[in-house]
Structures are given as structure tokens and as C-alpha cells.
Amino acid sequence: MRINDKNNSSTVFLFLLLLRVIGASSQEEYSLSELVANKGPYIPNYSYAGYQFGEKEIKISDDITVLNAIDFGVVANDEKDDSKALLRVFEKAHQVKEPVLIQLPAGRIILSEVLYFERSNIILNGQGVGSNGTEIFCPRPMMYLKDPNDLKELREYLVKLDKIQKEEEKNIFLPFSQYSWSGGMFWTRIPGARVKSYLKKYDKEPKVLGTIDNAKRGSVSFKVHNDLGLNKGDVVEIQWFNKKGKEANILRELYGDTKNLKIGSHHWNYTNLPLIRQQAQIEEIVRNQVIIKSPLLTEIIPEYEVRIIKWDHLKEVGIQNFKITFPFSNRIAHHVEQGYNGIYLTRVFNSWVQNVIIENSDSGILTEAIANVTIKDIKTTGKKKGHYTVQMGGVHNVLVKNLSVHNDVMHPLSFNTFSTKSVYHNCEVFKNPILDQHSGVNHQNLFDLITVHLNTLENDSYPLFTGGGAGYWKPSHASYNTFWNIRVNFLNTLKNEELISLDGMNDGPNARLVGVWGNQKIVINYNPDAYVGFVNEDIKLIPSLYKYQLKRRLKN
Incomplete structure (x- = not known):
């Protein structure tokens, strides 16, 4: 509905606001101090998310054993495949008893085999992501590599349940790919340890x-x-x-x-x-x-x-300071991705990924069965439409910080099955943003200090808060998922008196939405029993709930 009559604008705004409040819940007004002190609707304590529970900075020991990849035959910028040389240095790294750092050279390195991290206290380090940094070019999707034994159960599951992507109008009738939500060219794992149950x-x-x-x-x-x-x-x-x-x-x-x-x-x-x-x-x-x-x-x-x-796991695993590039390929369809996947984190605790750019991926970073991991300073880019950027599935206390999404992605920020007490903090999505909650008992997660850029639909609305996932795992989320200080930059030209409806879902119970605002007036539709407060207000007093809670906890 487009509103051009200035005299009717305020009346309609109040009417829509009333509908929003009634649809969300019957609410009392609370101050910010009351909300963060839990003197109003319950809001979880998210301050334990991240490496070392957010209490310590990521730091590399001075006495770590360094293995230079060039000593094992890695030659940058020679247009030759470096996979065998990289496998040799990884094999050596897994024989070293002490903490070990694999140092990559600057320039382009070509990788066409999966590199597995199978020990604790191991770091893969590049020379940065700038023009003189390290670029790892992966010319082949994972569908052309050897089938990982880790995904045997998933492969059987997809066949047994006849998982088919059906889109009649696009003439698509194709089996699901095992790489739609699993696998990566850089893969942390404990060999033989199951990370997800299918059969x-x-x-x-x-x-x-x-x-x-x-x-x-x-x-x-x-x-x-x-x-x-x-x-x-x-x-x-x-x-x-x-x-x-x-x-x-x-x-x-x-x-x-x-x-x-x-x-x-x-x-x-x-x-x-x-x-x-x-x-x-x-x-x-x-x-x-x-x-x-x-x-x-x-x-x-x-x-x-x-x-x-x-709980079997690795610890102190670090992946940092390089760019992962995939060749451009046309997107086929949802769930039939070829496997241009960057990093797959499984079975890690107190670990990190930092300062990484990922270009033209199906999924940038996928996760399963990890806890207290920090993923920060990540940029995804490219012309290809992706499936996920940094996805959180089966995680607890994970912090994704400073993620910048420049490519078009189905689920730019996504809390997936069994995600709990995890945080997207200070992230920005530049194309078709969705704050996705992907069913499967994900609950008590936080979108914190997020900026999105979008064009509204013709009816002056946008489905910013939405939920994917299979029907057998619905609702889209369980209680206490929280949105704090969400800034919306509307890109299309609108008049000041127009009202934009940011649509949520009808099956997301007990959400907390505090401080959703932008360069146009907003109303929010989110059900059932959501607490919605400080709409159209920039929460300058407490811009980040995560940082506020962490600072208060450490002080106490």
C-alpha cells in the first residue's frame, strides 16, 4: 500500500503500529536498562559466544613450530596445481607434536583436493588478502573430487528419502547434492566421528x-x-x-x-x-x-x-589471512549446488577463522557440531548467487563478527538446525538481505548490530525476517531469538511519509526485536508473541547487546 496523503499518513501509521503490537503480543513499555537487566521480557545472556568465551583475544604463540609451504614444493603464480605439495605439508603438520603453523606464500596457489585439519593446535596462515596477499584458487567443485567417507551416511539418506529439488516452472527435477550444506575445501574433522545423524x-x-x-x-x-x-x-x-x-x-x-x-x-x-x-x-x-x-x-x-x-573435538585450530577464489559458474538450483564450498568446520572448540575473503562460492563457511568458535573479518563476494555465506548449524556459543556480504545469497545470515546461543555481530549485507532462521530447534540466538541494504517490494514491504527449513523441523525457530539494533538502508526512492512493512513470520514464537530502524519509517510484522520495542530508534546508548553483556560480565 502506497501512502501519499500527508493528512492520512499519521493515522495509517498508528493503525499499522496498533496491528503490529496486537499481532506480536500485548506489551508493556520498558526502558533499555530494564530490558538488559531482564526486568521485562526474558533476553538470554549471549556474552559467552566466541573463542575462549569472548574473554581472550586470538593470539599465536611465539614458540610455535612453523612449516613453510614453499619448502614442501608449493610455488605461487606458476599456474600449476599445488595440491600434492599442500598435502605433504599437511601430512608433516600432523606428525609434529608441538603446536604448528603452516605458512603459505604470497601469490596464487592452486588447490584441487580437500585439506583436512585432524589435530589440535594447528594454524593455516596466509600473507593477507590484499594485492600482495595469498590467494587459493580452487578450479574444481567438490562434486568432481573423491567422495568423502564422512558424507557416506548423508549420501545414503538423500537417496533413501528420494530428496529431489522440484521446480516445475524452471523444468528442474534434480537430486539433492551432498554439498548443499556440507563439505569444504578446508575441512576440520575427527576421522570417523559423526557430526550429524541422518539414518x-x-x-x-x-x-x-x-x-x-x-x-x-x-x-x-x-x-x-x-x-x-x-x-x-x-x-x-x-x-x-x-x-x-x-x-x-x-x-x-x-x-x-x-x-x-x-x-x-x-x-x-x-x-x-x-x-x-x-x-x-x-x-x-x-x-x-x-x-x-x-x-x-x-x-x-x-x-x-x-x-x-x-564430546570429541579439536581445539586451537586457526584458519586465517588469505583469499579463496572459485571460478564463476551458473547457479543451477537450490539444493543441487556443485560444491564450490570454502571452509567446513566440524568438531572444533576454542578455534577461529579470521581475515578471509571468499569469491564465487556456493557456501563460504559451513559449520556443524562446533562450539566457542570466532569467525571474524570475513568478506564474501562474486557474481555467482550462493547458498550460504557463513552458516551456523549445530553450533553453540559461536560468534560471527564483521561479516560483509557483497554477493547475492539465498541465506546471507542463517541460524540453522540445533544452533543455540550464537551471535552475528556487526555484520552487513548489501544484496537481498534475509535474516534467516532455518528451523530445527534453533533458539536463543542473536542478530546484533546488523546493517542491511534493500529495495522494497511494490507493496512497500520486505520479508527481512524469514525462516527456511523442512516442514518436519518447523517452527522456524524456538523461543528467545533476539534482534538488536538492526539498521535498514532502503535503496529505492521513497517519500518521507511512506511506511515500510518489514515482514517476519507467523511461526517464530517469543522473538525479541529491539531497535529496528532505518532511513524510512518502519512497522514490523512478527508472530506469535514477539516482544517488539524501540522501533524506528537507533539504540545509541547500547548499540551492541553482545558487547554490553560481555563487558558487564567481565566487570563482575
């Missing part, structure tokens, strides 16, 4: 280290029963289960009032798999009382059959 026949009982009967959400201490080897300093995984089906209390814990929400069947069809999971570092153990570093995601009661399991 029941591959399920194995993990090593259970203890059980928990009762604890409050936000607590950092609880009693553990049946302790089978918990130790101070361990990083373990806490798991919550739904054993009660469609009427389970854990669904109300996740989604609030579920009467008018369509809950997907994966929430109760796989009772042997956890519905909520959290990686936790043990700080102290006193008798049977365990203290962990970061707060519990949610309440624990006997019905949830909460247990602590061994």
Missing part, C-alpha cells in the same frame, strides 16, 4: 558420563548422578530428550504455548536422539556438584532424561 542404522550409543535430574535455566551448577569420569577442564555435551511425544513438556519449554503452532514430526519421531544439546566446559567438581563455564540453555527435569556425554 538410525548409524546410531551408536555415546559414552555417557553422568545424568542430571533437576536444574534451572541459566544455572551454572547442578548435581550429577552416575558420574563415570567427569574432570575439571573437560568439554562435554549436555543432552535433553523428548520421550513423551507430541504433548511433551520440552516442546512447551522450547516454544511456549504450542496450541496454534505446527510442530514438525522430527520433534518426537526420534526419541533416541537429543532435541537440545549444549557443549559445556567443566570449571569445578565438588563431590557430585558440577560447575560449568556458561549457563544452561534451559530447565532440566526428570522427564527430559538429561545426560552428559563425552
Whole structure:
């Protein structure tokens, strides 16, 4: 609806604002200080996200063993494939007992095989991303490389469930690619360690280290029963289960009032798999009382059959200071990506990716089963339309900071299945922005200090807050996903009195939207039971919720 009558503009604005408030919830007004002190609607503490829980800067030791790639046969700018030489230096790096840094030379290096990081305390370092920096050119998509054994289960799953991308109007009827949301030319892994469950026949009982009967959400201490080897300093995984089906209390814990929400069947069809999971570092153990570093995601009661399991992972893995370039290729369709994927992070803790440019990728950085990782100073670019930039799937306490998205991407910023307590901070999207929440029990995540540039649709609206994902994992997110200080730059020419509707979703319960504003007046549609405050206000007093919470925690 386009409004040109100045006399009617204010009336319509108030009407739309009333509709927004009614649609979101019946709300009270709170000050910023009340909101951040949780004297109003509950807002999670996001300050534990990132490397070393946000408490330490990434720093490389002076006494680290350095392996120069040129000593193993890597020659930049000679237009020859460097894969074998890079594999040799990686093999050597995995034999060194001490912390090791692989140093790449400046110039263009050609890579046509996957480089696997399979040890802790390893860093891959380039000479930077400028004109005199390091560029790694990957001429082939992963579909032309050897099938990774790690994705065997996924391949079987895609065939067994007949996963087909169907777009009749575009004459597309093609099988899903295993590289649509998995795999990368730089791949962290523990060989043989499963990162995601697809088929029941591959399920194995993990090593259970203890059980928990009762604890409050936000607590950092609880009693553990049946302790089978918990130790101070361990990083373990806490798991919550739904054993009660469609009427389970854990669904109300996740989604609030579920009467008018369509809950997907994966929430109760796989009772042997956890519905909520959290990686936790043990700080102290006193008798049977365990203290962990970061707060519990949610309440624990006997019905949830909460247990602590061994969590295999790498630590202190760093990837930094180079550009990854793929050749331009036409996009085929959603879910049939060829595998021009940059980095795939799995099974890492207290690790990082920093100062990396990725050009013409299907997906820049993909993640699964990682915790307390910082991904910062990343730029994605190119003429090809991508699937993901830096995607967060199966992550806990991960921080994506200073991500700049210059290419067209289906899901520019995306919280995916099982993402919790993770943060996009100070990111900017220049083309067709979407703040995606991709179903699969993702909850308590934060979009913080985000800038987006967009052209509105013909009806003066834009679907900024949206959710993808499969129907069996709906709703689009669970409770307490938060948007804080979202700046919208409208690119198309509009008159000052026009109102722009930023549309959310109808199945995103208990979201918190604080400080959505731009160069045009905005109204927000987001349901159900969202808290919406400080619309059309730049929150200058507390521009970043993450930084505010972190500073307050460290001070205390």
C-alpha cells in the first residue's frame, strides 16, 4: 500500500503500529536498562559466544613450530596445481607434536583436493588478502573430487528419502547434492566421528558420563548422578530428550504455548536422539556438584532424561589471512549446488577463522557440531548467487563478527538446525538481505548490530525476517531469538511519509526485536508473541547487546 496523503499518513501509521503490537503480543513499555537487566521480557545472556568465551583475544604463540609451504614444493603464480605439495605439508603438520603453523606464500596457489585439519593446535596462515596477499584458487567443485567417507551416511539418506529439488516452472527435477550444506575445501574433522545423524542404522550409543535430574535455566551448577569420569577442564555435551511425544513438556519449554503452532514430526519421531544439546566446559567438581563455564540453555527435569556425554573435538585450530577464489559458474538450483564450498568446520572448540575473503562460492563457511568458535573479518563476494555465506548449524556459543556480504545469497545470515546461543555481530549485507532462521530447534540466538541494504517490494514491504527449513523441523525457530539494533538502508526512492512493512513470520514464537530502524519509517510484522520495542530508534546508548553483556560480565 502506497501512502501519499500527508493528512492520512499519521493515522495509517498508528493503525499499522496498533496491528503490529496486537499481532506480536500485548506489551508493556520498558526502558533499555530494564530490558538488559531482564526486568521485562526474558533476553538470554549471549556474552559467552566466541573463542575462549569472548574473554581472550586470538593470539599465536611465539614458540610455535612453523612449516613453510614453499619448502614442501608449493610455488605461487606458476599456474600449476599445488595440491600434492599442500598435502605433504599437511601430512608433516600432523606428525609434529608441538603446536604448528603452516605458512603459505604470497601469490596464487592452486588447490584441487580437500585439506583436512585432524589435530589440535594447528594454524593455516596466509600473507593477507590484499594485492600482495595469498590467494587459493580452487578450479574444481567438490562434486568432481573423491567422495568423502564422512558424507557416506548423508549420501545414503538423500537417496533413501528420494530428496529431489522440484521446480516445475524452471523444468528442474534434480537430486539433492551432498554439498548443499556440507563439505569444504578446508575441512576440520575427527576421522570417523559423526557430526550429524541422518539414518538410525548409524546410531551408536555415546559414552555417557553422568545424568542430571533437576536444574534451572541459566544455572551454572547442578548435581550429577552416575558420574563415570567427569574432570575439571573437560568439554562435554549436555543432552535433553523428548520421550513423551507430541504433548511433551520440552516442546512447551522450547516454544511456549504450542496450541496454534505446527510442530514438525522430527520433534518426537526420534526419541533416541537429543532435541537440545549444549557443549559445556567443566570449571569445578565438588563431590557430585558440577560447575560449568556458561549457563544452561534451559530447565532440566526428570522427564527430559538429561545426560552428559563425552564430546570429541579439536581445539586451537586457526584458519586465517588469505583469499579463496572459485571460478564463476551458473547457479543451477537450490539444493543441487556443485560444491564450490570454502571452509567446513566440524568438531572444533576454542578455534577461529579470521581475515578471509571468499569469491564465487556456493557456501563460504559451513559449520556443524562446533562450539566457542570466532569467525571474524570475513568478506564474501562474486557474481555467482550462493547458498550460504557463513552458516551456523549445530553450533553453540559461536560468534560471527564483521561479516560483509557483497554477493547475492539465498541465506546471507542463517541460524540453522540445533544452533543455540550464537551471535552475528556487526555484520552487513548489501544484496537481498534475509535474516534467516532455518528451523530445527534453533533458539536463543542473536542478530546484533546488523546493517542491511534493500529495495522494497511494490507493496512497500520486505520479508527481512524469514525462516527456511523442512516442514518436519518447523517452527522456524524456538523461543528467545533476539534482534538488536538492526539498521535498514532502503535503496529505492521513497517519500518521507511512506511506511515500510518489514515482514517476519507467523511461526517464530517469543522473538525479541529491539531497535529496528532505518532511513524510512518502519512497522514490523512478527508472530506469535514477539516482544517488539524501540522501533524506528537507533539504540545509541547500547548499540551492541553482545558487547554490553560481555563487558558487564567481565566487570563482575
